[in-house]
Amino acid sequence: MRFIHTSDWHLGQTLHHFERRFEHQCFLDWLLATLVTEQAQTLLISGDIFDNANPSAAAQKQFYQFLQQAKARVPALNIVIIAGNHDSPGRLEMPAPFLAGMDASVIGFVPRDAAGQIDVSRLVIPLQDTQGVAAWCLAIPFLRPGMCHALPI
Numbered sequence: 001m002r003f004i005h006t007s008d009w010h011l012g013q014t015l016h017h018f019e020r021r022f023e024h025q026c027f028l029d030w031l032l033a034t035l036v037t038e039q040a041q042t043l044l045i046s047g048d049i050f051d052n053a054n055p056s057a058a059a060q061k062q063f064y065q066f067l068q069q070a071k072a073r074v075p076a077l078n079i080v081i082i083a084g085n086h087d088s089p090g091r092l093e094m095p096a097p098f099l100a101g102m103d104a105s106v107i108g109f110v111p112r113d114a115a116g117q118i119d120v121s122r123l124v125i126p127l128q129d130t131q132g133v134a135a136w137c138l139a140i141p142f143l144r145p146g147m148c149h150a151l152p153i
Contacts, residue, residue: 001127001134004035005044010086012059013051021058028066035074041134042127043070043077047084047142054088064095071102078127079104083141103128107139 009027013020035043050059070077081104083089089108096106111122127135 001041001129002039003042003044004031004038004040005046006031007046007084008048009045009063010048010051011063012055021062024062028062032066032069032073035070035077040074041076041078041129042080042137044080044082044137046080046082048086049081049084049092050087052086053091055091067099067102067104071104076128076130077103078125080125080127080137080139081106082139083108085142085144087142089141105137105139107141109141110143 009024011024013024034040049063067079070079079099079102081092081099083092087108091108093106093108099106105125107123107125111119113119123139125137125139126133127137
């Protein structure tokens with residue numbers, strides 16, 4: 001299975017009052033081409049997709065357009081999106097039902113079952129190829145204070 005792992009996009013970031021949307025778009029265009037050239041089967045985006053927990057509508061649009069284009073160019077692509085410390089776990093997980101239809105898994109929070117125990121099964125993501133499950137991804141988001149005490153060791 002061919003993976004491309006990336007992180008720390010910080011979409012929506014400004015630097016010394018200059019908006020970096022063009023630079024981000026150049027990176028996303030390069031990544032799209034790389035997914036095709038390398039015949040990637042899985043794209044793992046591990047955190048800090050956005051520069052802050054309340055990204056602009058333009059930054060969110062840029063991200064979701066990228067995901068749509070990635071699936072259009074590489075239809076069998078598995079996508080795993082994991083929240084980082086700059087991301088809002090809830091905001092990132094909100095479109096998860098829609099993204100699931102694109103073979104995209106989103107993990108913003110450490111999920112818990114009805115008893116309050118960590119639901120490890122929701123953190124383990126099957127990665128498909130043409131033959132079925134080819135690999136498994138353990139997707140652990142940024143652990144915020146208060147989450148760590150309950151993690152099994």
